[in-house]
Amino acid sequence: MTSPANPKAEVPVLSVQDLEVVFPTPDGDVQAVRGVSWDIYEGEVLAIAGESGSGKSVSVMAALGLLPPSAQVSGSISYRGQDVTAMADKELEKLRGSAISMVFQDPMTSLNPVMTVGAQIAEGVRVHQRTKMAIARSKAVELLHLVGIPNASQRVDSYPHELSGGMRQRAMIAMAIANDPDLLIADEPTTALDVTIQAQVLDVLERAREAAGSALVVITHDLGVVARTAHRLLVMYAGRIAETGMADNVFERPAHPYTAGLLGAIPRLDAPKGTRLMPIDGTPPSMLAPPPGCAFAPRCPRATEICSQETPELRPIGTQLTACHHAEDQYGEAEDV
């Protein structure tokens, strides 16, 4: 794995090793995650990027034991050295929301419609800390204020339907940092929001992370979202890691054609006039029967015979790790630009 952003921290906050997740369905097994390893260290921001269905959400859901019971999980996930996959429900419940907490994609459906946001935040506090209701409530007001909700002392009694999407996502963030977690996981935190407030919510998330002193995993399909904040970047494709490294380096010189494709598909204000966006042709493969070899080969402009026969291993290319038979060519070309 790449070197941690904070070399002093030796034990990662969360370590995922050789994770595989399979969902049995009537049509066959869906291989959602096929052997993924990554670590996140204290205070670090890790972005996991990829298209829908690339297994990015599933791999973090597994860390919290939030997958449906039918999911078959193998490999290990450890929080500060303790294996999470071996934990009993009670232990997991203690971990969730206090050590590791999560912000979900859709704030419209992720809040309980019949409870006030204050009650939902206070509940998170009281589940983990034995405090009086009044104290938990004032903590909820404080948290709502922290995430930039105006009139927090009144808004604490609002129901979710009385708040806008951006406000609801702020409330979700407030709920997630209520117990100063070591690790905050944000699963597509801005995808369901209007473009105009995406940046605000990202700022709030960053501020909340700093206030709680936690590490952050941001899952996204939009590299623009993580360009500013992520220390490290991990690009997933079809349940595997395509490329990982320090975010700046990967953005600067992608060594995987898929990463290059993702970057080419982002509109940039600083691009010369007349530059066209480069979409990636085709669609991601079905995870019921992923193609042999490199899963990206059918869509890859650099694909050769070997790509559809041999699965590329992650190997160091420049400053990053890349799973591509033609990584050198891609990396070299990026230098020329």
Add this chain to the structure above:
Amino acid sequence: MLGYATRKLLISVVVLFFATLVAFLLVATVDPIAEQRVFLLSQPGGAEQVQRLEASLGLDKPLMERYGSWLGDMFTGDMGTSTDNGRAVTTLLGEAIPVTLRLVIAATVISVILGVAVGVVSAMRQYGKFDNISTFFAFLFFAMPVFWLGALLKDLGIRFNDWWGRRIFFTIGEQSPRLDADFWGTWADRAGHIILPALTLIAIQLAATSRFQRSAMLDVLESDYIRTARAKGVPRRRVITHHALRNALLPVVSYTGLTFGTLIGGTVVTEVVFNWKGMGRLFLESLLNGDVAVTQGWLLAVGISVIIVNLLTDLTYGFLDPRVRDG
């Protein structure tokens, strides 16, 4: 909440007005002297007699005028008298309503409580043993006509009594005739009488309620906010009681309100099967005797009770769901 309640109350008043219109027209548009008319008109001088008869019953006035005076009477509490036995309709209703109410309340309360419990447990262990057994019985009872289930239970009750050698289940009437007992004795006697008819209604209501609760619970358990609650570290039991159940009760509350009318229909049949002197029998007899005032009074009384139950349902719904309250 207050604004919501007021709004619902006002709507209820409007609905009540239409209910009176329907109750009146349903009966008033049927000619109550159809047979006499045919007979009298075949006799010499019969036409005059028909006219006199019509005048004495007020049938010579236009329909809307008759409705107006009928409505006026209703407002003053005068519901007319039975043409069959000459007793006031209000008295007849006053005797019948408490009897039926006992049955309806017992059946509703028990079937809702059991239905919610069975539905929740089924949903939490979907396709488990309990779920499969309760699904089987739900469909069985749902498919059974009320009168048949009632007759079966009556037969079973009698066999049980014979086998036990003592009468446990009473199968006729709502209480023993000429009962001379103290307060507790009276209620014990009534309890013995209510078991079988109540079971009949409960079985059928429970079948639907438990299926409804099960599917509502399954929906809710899949929802994002349940995942959020679990991600917060809320213990499983609390996730069920505080997050899932409250949301999953909403469809069941509206279902219970909506099917109250059906329950009344089932009650009428059940009362006839078990010879209860309640609203069911009153209605049946009034129809058979062409007892216009009783039929109209009955329709109005039942209409009002359906409106009240729906109002209560709306208020409960508003209490449970803030989105409805504000909308």
